[in-house]
Every structure is written in structure tokens, then in C-alpha cells.
Amino acid sequence: MMERRSLLAAAGLLAAPAVAHAQAAWPNGPIRIIVPFPPGGSTDALSRLLQPRLSAEFGVPVVVENRAGASGALGTAAAARAAPDGNTWVLVFDTHAVNPALIPTIGFDTQRDLTPLLLFGTAPMVLTAHRTRPYRSVAQVVEAAKARPETVTYGTIGNGSLAHLTMALAQRAGGFSLVHVPYRGGGPLAVAAVAGEVDLPIATRPAIGVHIDSGALVPLAQTGATRSPSMPDIPTLAESGIPGIDARAFWGFLGPANLPAAVKQRMEAAIRGALDVPEIRSRVLGLGIDLDPQGEAVFGPFVARQMEVWAQVVRENNIRPD
Template sequence: MIVHKRIGAVLALSFAAAYCVTAGAQENYPSKPIRFIIGFPPGGSNNIVARLIAPKLTEYLGQQVVVDNRGGANTSIATALAAQAKPDGYTILMNAPGHTTNPSLIDNLSYDSIRDFEFITQIGRGSNLLATHPSFPPRSVSELISYSKANPGKVNYGSSGIGTSVHLSAELFQYMTQVKWVHLPYKGGGPGMVALLAGEISLYFGNVPTVIRHVRAGKLNGLATTGLKRSPAAPKLPTVAESGVPGYEVTSWWGLSAPAGTPRPILQRLHKATIRALNEPDVRKLLESLGAEILGTTPEEYAAFIRHEIDKWGKVIKAAGIKRQ
């Protein structure tokens, strides 16, 4: 009996000590640099947003927030790395649309897009812009639908790769309007835009900042943007939804998450710091210049958004017959 009491006392002390260490670590957080994983190579809007937010988090948290670019496989390489990290607040992940499309595009993912993450906040979102070459007859979304139905299989469009928001913008359009186009995937957004400017493809859903300058220069025709609201960077262009395809919405978006099991007090501190950063005038100005709508949602709102997008794109990808990789 005495031995059992002693063992019980030792276990109780061990649990108490472990609790104190854990609680102390949370109170002192952060006490070392934080790794900020991005699923893209340097360059592009995702990298711009991450490197805009990171210095602000460094300032507010008192420790260096280091951007770690791990591009490839539509962000799944970076996402897997974050999912496997220790849930102590020293690894955070920049989420992008691939987080919600990969479950329907890639076989044998090493992570679960919902269960393996704690969602902190959705930073913002931006629209794509449906642009056409000047030689292509349609000048509006309604004309594009009519022309496509009259010429099935003769309209081609480019994308920056299979499963990207550029590709899925076109697939959702076809799904909702019952038209059929020919897909020509390119190795990135740059080659896709070059093909459109050269007239090698009829249309392209590029991100607003990249496409709008060519529209303003008269090199391309802008038909509509893909968000539910008009883009701040192209306010004169209607949305696809208001142009005759109600409910149509595709956005490029950015959000923050951490490995599942990260302590709530740490998540709350990261959320508070990120919201503070999003309210800084210089951050807002740059994000708005990218055509972004700044959000700063609650963790609950962000998690609900992730679940909705996974369900939405699962249906579109299945209907489009896009093969899993």
C-alpha cells in the first residue's frame, strides 16, 4: 500500500511538473523564432502577402517570424510539412486555395486538410479577371455563353496549371453555364498570359493585378471578375455573378493556420497579432493594390470557410472529370 501511495505521489508530481512547464511555455511564448511556411516559390501574390505580414508579426510578438518558401505540388509539400510539425506555435502555415482543392485532386495526401490544422484567420481574398484576346468575338459574359454554346469544343482557354484557381475558375464557369471549352494548361501564370496576348488561346482567368494593366492598355478585353463583389482594382468591371451567372464565385485567398493541437492561448495570440497587422495603413494599402478584400475572420469563420470550399470544389472537380494525380 505504501509503495502504491509513493508511486501515485511521484506520478502526481510528474504531471504537475509537466503542466507547469507547458503553462510556462505558453506564458513565455514566443521565446524563439517562428517558422512561417509558404507553399510557393519567391514571387507572386502569396509570397508578397506573407512577407508583408511577417515583419508585423515579428514586431508584435517580439521574435523573428521567418518566411520559409516550400513550393511545389499545388502547396501540398508545404502543407504536409506544417501538418507534421510540433504543435507548439513555432510553425505557422500560409493557406491558399490548394488547401481546399488538393483533397479532390491528389491521391494519398499525407495530411487531412481539416483535422490536421488549427485555423487562425482568413487574411483576405482577391478575384481573378476573365480576359479575352481582342480577336475573340464575345464582348460580355452573356455573349461568351451564347458563342460557346453555338461553337461547342471550339473555344480554348489557358491556365497556370491543373488545379490552380485559374483552371478552376474556368471549370466552375463551364459547370454553371453548361458550356464546353478546351483546356490548355501552361507551366505557370506567365506563359499563360503570354499565350493569351499572342492570341494562341481565346480566354484566360488571370489574377486582377496581372491582367488589368493589359486591359487598360487595350491589349486584352476584360469581361468580368470572379468574386461576389467588384474588385477594388477594377471597379468598372462587373462580376461574373452579376453578368448572368448568379452564385458564381472564385477567389484567390490567403489564411493562417497552425498544426492541430497548438494550444489555444498561443492561437489567440497569433490571431490578435495578425488582426493588428491587417489594420495597419501600409498593410491595407498594399493588399488593396493587389485587388484584395481584407477580411481578418474569426477562427470559427475561417474553419467554416475551409469546409465549404472543400465541399464546393470536390463537386466541381468531379463534375469536370479532372483526374486525380
């Protein structure tokens, strides 16, 4: 028996360096961060803020790949199908929780096929009016929409996006009707918004905040239940006469399912370390994200709750993809 124990102990000692070497071997090549939207949006900006810090941390190239389509589902599907080797990740937006209800043929299981590594934070959206339009309050929008139904337009990052669903809730609660104009991501929406293509752009501050600051867009209301610390002077929809809405965008970092624990720990630690760098943290907060990093134990249930809430809105409003 003693001889057997000695052999097992020796085997364990021999195996330990091999396991440690396998863990230390990652990353052994370029790391890819998929942004499932066009350049110019908040997911793209956040990925590119992290990119140089992660590259320096791991000593390998970190490549940001924009793979847009299907409200972020195409790029996320690529990450879900990737090998669980730690070399492919995806940075998602709130459409990640809406897409399963909106796109029955999405091609992957949001909860089974992905690892929800880190939730960066949340932010309400901002309903704005182009400066050339006469609206300076939600009440004025509602009055105009009731007087001339289906004439006032609002723009979002896409059909079935959180902004679209939120405005569906707002119109039902307020008894008015607007015309939805969907764009294909935050970048295209921002360009259209500042050009005055739509009356009422609605998006997160990361997407359109620069145009609010410049005066091109006039903020009317934010969509959270309470005012965001980053926008303390903008009233909520509830304060503007449309109660019962708490809609916040979120940003999250995911990888394929079945990632090794050591890889998950190293990547999460690296991202948290990047967010602790004062310059990076300041720029992320400057994007308008209410930064509150949460790991897999919180992010997983959070996504599940979001999926349940917004699936109900999709069903009740008979919303279909583009």
C-alpha cells in the same frame, strides 16, 4: 483540510510563473511561413508584406519559404507535419479547399491536422482576354467557342484550381467548350498571360491585376455573385449571361493542429495588428483582396463549406490532378 488547501494554493502560485514563462518563451527561434506556391503569386506577396512587421513584433527572424507543388498541397503538408510549437505556419489559397477532393493521397487531413488561424479575405477571379485577341465580352468568347469548339484557350494557376473548376461550371452553364492550359502558380501564369500564351487568362486580381491596369489584359467578367468593391466596373458572369456562379478565392493563415492557445492568440493578434497598419492594409487592398479578417471560429467552418462545394464540382466534371 485547510492545510491541504494551503498546499494546493501554494502549488498553484508556484506553477503560475512556470506556465507564464512557457507561454512567454515563444517564439524562441526563427518563425517559418511556408508559401506553397512559387514566388510571384498572391500568397507570396501577402506573406512578404507581413514578414517584416511580424519579425519586429516577435523579435526573431521570420522566414518566407516557397515550397511549391501539387497545387499547394506539398507545402501545406509540411506545415501539417510540423511540431505544434508555433514556429511553422502556412499561408494558403483557395486550392487548399479543393485539394482533398482532387488528390486522394494528399497525406494529411485538412480539417484534423491543421489549425485554421485566420481568414484574411476573399476575392472573385477575373476572366480576361489578352489585348491582341478580339474578345471584349463574355458573349464574344461564347460565340467564338461555339463556332470553333476546343480552339479558344484559357489559362489558370493549375489543374483543379478554383479558376479551372469555375470555368468548368461556366462552360457547362453556357454550352460552350474551351481548352484549359494549366500553369504552376500565380507567378508563372502572370508571365504567360502578359506574353499572350493563352487567349483567356483567369485569376484573381492579386495575380494579374497589374497587367489589367497596364492594358495588356482586358477584363471581361468577375466570378463573384456580386461585383467586388475593388472592381466595381467589371460585370459578373451572371450579368454576362452565365448565371449561377459564385466563386471567390480566399487567403488563409494556418498552423499545425494542437497549437497552444497562447501561441494562437499571440500570432492572430500580431497579424491583425499588421493588417491595421495603414501602409500594409493599403497594399493588401491594392492586391485586390477584399479584406475581412476572421478567426478560427469562422475560418474552420468556411473551409469545410468550400471543401463540400468544390468536391462536388470535381466529381461531376471528372477532374483529375496534373
